[in-house]
Amino acid sequence: MSAPLHVPHERREQVAAALRARLPIGAVLSDPEDTRPYECDGLAAYRQLPMIVTLPTNEEQVLAVLDVCRELNVPIVPRGAGTGLSGGALPIIDGVVLSTARLNRIVRVDDYARTAVVQPGVRNLAISEVAAQYGLYYAPDPSSQIACTIGGNVAENSGGVHCLKYGLTVHNVLRVRVATIEGEIIELGSEALDAPGLDLLAVFIGSEGMLGIVTEVTVKLVPKPAAAQVIMASFNDVVTGGNAVASVIAAGIIPAGLEMMDRTSARMVEPFVHAGYDTDAAAILLCEADGTPLEVAEEIERMTQVLEAAGASAIAVSQTEAERMKFWSGRKNAFPAAGRISPDYYCMDGTIPRKNLAQVLTGIEQMETTYGLRCANVFHAGDGNLHPLILFDANQPGEFERAEAFGAAILALCVEVGGTITGEHGVGMEKINSMCVQFERAELDAFSAVKRAFDVPMLLNPDKAIPTPHRCAEFGKLHVHHGAVPFPELPRF
Amino acid sequence: MSAPLHVPHERREQVAAALRARLPIGAVLSDPEDTRPYECDGLAAYRQLPMIVTLPTNEEQVLAVLDVCRELNVPIVPRGAGTGLSGGALPIIDGVVLSTARLNRIVRVDDYARTAVVQPGVRNLAISEVAAQYGLYYAPDPSSQIACTIGGNVAENSGGVHCLKYGLTVHNVLRVRVATIEGEIIELGSEALDAPGLDLLAVFIGSEGMLGIVTEVTVKLVPKPAAAQVIMASFNDVVTGGNAVASVIAAGIIPAGLEMMDRTSARMVEPFVHAGYDTDAAAILLCEADGTPLEVAEEIERMTQVLEAAGASAIAVSQTEAERMKFWSGRKNAFPAAGRISPDYYCMDGTIPRKNLAQVLTGIEQMETTYGLRCANVFHAGDGNLHPLILFDANQPGEFERAEAFGAAILALCVEVGGTITGEHGVGMEKINSMCVQFERAELDAFSAVKRAFDVPMLLNPDKAIPTPHRCAEFGKLHVHHGAVPFPELPRF
Structure with a gap:
């Protein structure tokens, strides 16, 4: 179109x-x-x-x-x-x-089945607020959870800092009601373990509004853990920090959160939120344990041993809930903090196998020189989900273009090491060209065929997420020799 | 066709x-x-x-x-x-x-990334056997795991007694290579957290061979827990037992296994395997904890308290690994044991919301009178996944037909209480008519459209899993007034 x-x-x-x-x-x-x-x-x-x-x-x-x-x-x-x-x-x-802003009703909460049925315009955090009276909450917690809606979370398969242990949206939604382009209502998924027939719930979640309009969502609620503590570990270089992440996972521990920030990020947020971060460290890790007090104590002990053996230069453990919140405040405010030190920033989102963390961090460091821009690295290390923040000034001629090229190069590196071009932010229009890098023609054809199966007239969010063969051909012809993935040309403000 | x-x-x-x-x-x-x-x-x-x-x-x-x-x-x-x-x-x-029997090569095991890449004909248990040298295993454990293959597990989205905690096949497979009917190879999924584009991996898993032929599977491996213990709890009636399952879950515990057997099942297996089951109890529950020794001790303690409060009449905890295996041996041999006491048995597979366990068990008890056949109930109680074993003698005229009608009535009851017609065994040809009960026309149309998106000539396992409108119409015309779901008429041996 x-x-x-x-x-x-x-x-x-x-x-x-x-x-x-x-x-x-x-x-x-x-x-x-x-x-x-x-x-x-x-x-x-x-x-x-x-x-x-x-x-x-x-x-x-x-x-x-x-x-x-x-x-x-x-x-x-x-x-x-x-x-x-x-x-x-x-x-x-x-x-x-x-x-979907006005479809904002919480239909019901069933504390016995541990589910909530909500309309798509209900805010992510509002679900947890209403579930709190039963000691329950909705687990996926994107940074935007105060504002973002469950309908948007379904469209983008959103994650958050706790998704290593608790999963993405796709793991926490049981059923959706969908209005199809043909004007019919279908229900995908069920409250039971598994739904017979094809798993169209999973294909709908993360489909970026291309398959139908969600009109109701049944989410899973989980019990609030009785206790939680977080470790802040410092490392003298990012490679050691990256390997420590792998060691924690290799020890059979699944932390409630396992986040990494590099020195640029720590120095960026510390003056802003006073989280008590070690700003001399090349990287800091935040490793959370949750569960019963006994489980938490044992897991904190085990994680401490693993992190020390992996070469942590300093370790601090939150002793109160206030201190735990303080440790997290820096991570959660990384994006606004970037806005304080740089006129503009561009938040990337790619994933890589955990074993390549150190290699990719080194690669990004080299790209800072290539593109002449700084990059602050904050990421869901346990998932291998990177969120590099590329700092630039849109008023300086060429900086925006360099930031985009830098971002595309990061994504190309993610694909090269066996990762993907998005972890939890979706493809949208931003990464539609990168889809040509990630997938073969036959794979993109499979996406298009499924899209058409739901939307014959191709009216639902067209030209997003799935590139046409024409786009990939144009893109390949124009740009493949540059070795980086440029972004689509669209009206810019 | x-x-x-x-x-x-x-x-x-x-x-x-x-x-x-x-x-x-x-x-x-x-x-x-x-x-x-x-x-x-x-x-x-x-x-x-x-x-x-x-x-x-x-x-x-x-x-x-x-x-x-x-x-x-x-x-x-x-x-x-x-x-x-x-x-x-x-x-x-x-x-x-x-x-796929000859596609039986284990391509590689990566103990760092905790993955195994295998061909589809590799047996489920063979993956765990080769991963054992790294202290890892493949979690889904269908009863048939000695014989069944990973390709078949992918086709049916197989589960097992540990899937409450560790998930179904869809939660444990990262990537598949698929040969399409068009003669192309596509890869679905990735080793990273999330794959961009539509989640076609999830739609492929459980698609019963209708979308393509899997040629390679990348599975997730998990660390063998250091310790495990199982509780055997007795109950004087099935309703109390069913409610106890809900209480365990409501307490925020996710047992490694949570299985229930009724008295018929316990009496059926006990003479066969001498598992030490309480054959006077109306129902017994097996609740397993796994993890570190400390975690296991704490969870066993908490589960014991919950089960006592829920009205357990007796509680035994395995004290050695041999005793744990003995407790499980009865559950795992329920199907062969059925073959010892009855010339034939018919294993059903439906799911229900956990809160309806007691209601559905009571309903099945009443159906035993209606259909004049005994039914032994063994099931993955934590998941609400029932496996009623209907006992019959195919040599007695009419018994096979009554067994099928009994099974269909159980499935209809599952749907009525908000459950589904299959938990982990798939639809195949067996339950194709029940799909007409489970789904609305627009939902079946969505399945068909996605099927056609992958298989335009409709040559891949046609006439399985997704009923045509014609079939549902015929079925509705013939049978809707009987109030039960009959099975398709196909050549019988």
Whole structure:
């Protein structure tokens, strides 16, 4: 689908009128003044005003939007809270944004079955807040959990600092209700162990709004652990730190969190949050244990031994809940801290086999010279999920382009060592070219065939996540000799 | 695809000749003497001689079989060890069986990354045997693990007594290589945390050979726990036992195994294996803890408290590894024990929400009267995965039919309480009609569309797992007023 440069007034009016005939007053926005807040998501370098924004309040209205768009052949971009970091909710000039913001009801919490049924616009943290009265919580905790919605989490298969032990969204969602482009409701998954037939729940989670609109989500709740403590370990070089991560896992321990930050990151956050980080260390590791007090004490003891044997230069263990929160505060505020020391930053998201941690960190260090930009490394080390923060100044000519090239080079290195181009932020429009690097033609064909199986008219978030053969061919022709993966050319703000 | 009653000699010779031109000597069987061993799988009541059996020894030969079958329009039934219980490997009269038996090489074990790369014909237990030298093992442990292959486990998303804590096949496989019906190789999944694009690995696992032929599997290995102990708890009625299961889970404990057997089962196995079971109890629970010795001691203590509070009439804890194995021996030999006391038995497989355990057990008890047959209940209680063993004598007129109706009624009850018609044995041909009960038309359409996305000519294990609209319509017309789900009419031995 090739987008026009301009949408005729008549077309906008035609689609808006059809939508207004089916939706309540205030649920259809078409004035640019009103649609401006929807022009980008968390990847704010890319912006596009949509033709129309819709705000349905129930499943029937979601189906109405789908009906109108199908009948008038209008592309649809679904949107949760707009906190996504890969441009998955970037609007289309002649398309409709379907916001789930008003589908924000917690339908029920079943403390016996340990499940919650919620609408897609419910915030991630709101689920844990309501479950707290039963001593339960929803485990996946992306950095944006105050704001992001469960519908967006489903679209991006979001993770968080605890997903090493508790899993990604796909491991914590039992069932979704989906409105299809054909205007039907289907349920995928079940509250039981396994669902017969094809596992379409898993294929739906992480599908970035390309297969259908989620109208209800059943999530798994887990008991709040009785106790938790975190170790902060210092290392004199990143290679030793990277190998220590492997040693913890090799010892058969699955920490509740296993995060690594390099010196640049520690020095970036320390003046900001005073987390008590060792800013002389080349890298620090945060290793959390949770469970019963006895389990926590034993695991902290075992992790301490492993980290010492792996060459930690200093070790501190949180002694109170306040201290545990303080240790985590630095990690959790790494992104805002980057904003304090650099006019702009670009948060990458790639994964690698744990054994290649040290090698990739060394590679990124070398790229800092190549691209003339600093990079702060914070990551979910236990999962091998990297979040390098590339620091740049968009007002300096060429820096944005170098930051993008730097990011693409990191992703290409991730693929080279057997990893992937995204851990938990999705492909969206940001990494669509990198998909050509990650996958063979036959694999991309399989993705496209499954996409078409759900969306014959190809109206649901088109041109995201799955590159066309044409795009990969163009991309290969233009860029393969540069040895790095450039980003798609799209309207920039 | 409607199957003929007879395959012309010329057709068999045409297909066999085309296959022999591409495969080594001995890899194409067409004489009924040679193909007889392939006429059924573990659901031995249903048998069909295939036209031809192929035994490829490498990926290239798998592609050759697919090429020939695609060009000559021959349906293909993939087969692992043939231990499946739902007839997923039941041959087609004019089709080719593609056996993975000779693809039995363990390619490599990486003790650092904790993965093993194996060909699909490698036996489940063989992976753990080779991983044992590194203190690792492959977690999913179906009863048939001595014989069943990893390829078959992938096809059926197999579980086992430890899957409550360690997950099903889908949670323990990182990547598969797949030969498509188009004759291409694709890789689904990755060794990293998450794969970008659609999660086609999850949709492939449990797809019962309908999407492609797996040629290589990368599995996750886990460290052998240092210690393990099992509790055997007795209950005076099944309802109290069922509620005790819920109490264990509600206490925030995830046992390494949580199995329940009713009195019929305990009395059936005790004379056979002398496991020391309480044959006076209405139900016994086996609750296992594993981990470090300290963790095990603490969890056994907590589980004991919970089980006592839930009304256990007696509790025994294994004090040695030999005693632990003895306690498990009864559970693991339940199926052979059924064969000792009854000429025939029919093993069902359904799941229910844990909270409905007591209700469903009571329902099954009532059905014993309705259908005039005994039923021994053994199940993965922690997962809500039931394996009722319906005891019958096929030589008594009408008993087989009553056993099938009994089984179908159990599945219908599972669906009624919010469960599913299969936990880990797959749909195959056995439960294809029950799929019409479980799913709405739009949901079955979604399955079919994804099936077609992978297999345009519809040659891969056709007529299994996903019912056609025609089948559901016929089935509904014929049977909906009976209130039970009959089984498909297929050739019986």
